[in-house]
Amino acid sequence: MQRTNKVCPSGPVTKDRFQRVLAQAWGRVWPVVGKGTMASAMGLESTKTIDRAVTASNLPEAHTIFNSLLADKTALDEVMAEFGFRVVPLHAAAANDLTTAAGTIDAMAALIRSRDDNHRDHNETLAIASLLRPHMPALECILAEADRLRA
Secondary structure, rough: OOOOOOOOOOOOOOOOHHHHHHHHHHHHHHHHHHHHHHHHHHOOOHHHHHHHHHHOOOOOOOHHHHHHHHHOOOOOOOHHHOOOOOOOOOOOOOOOHHHHHHHHHHHHHHHHHOOOOOOOHHHHHHHHHHHHHOOOOOOOHHHHHHHHHOO
16 A cells, blocks of 8 residues: 555545444443433433444534534544544643653553554554543643743
């Protein structure tokens, strides 16, 4: 397979592809957050919408999809990545620096361990991303603070 440097898709994302990517994203989120908690945060009366979305049997309305960000800020990461974008909060609060450092170090240690055989496979990539993802907003907050200090 030829590797390209294109970030955005070359054409529109089909409804079927969108539905599968949303199922993947919400399938990652609800086991961590809890299906009932996720439904409640999204303003849903039951978990049926989430169940149907995760099984890719129904595509929720746009406002429901975006309301999933209220349950987890990373709930649409896979969907937005399909378009070459990432959703981040407009204003991130500074987090506990020691927690951020420890979590980032754990992710970097996993990255280094993944190179033991001189190759990082897809399972190792997923594991590293799951360790690093929760700390990205705090890291971005540090960068934003540094940018403000330079201004």
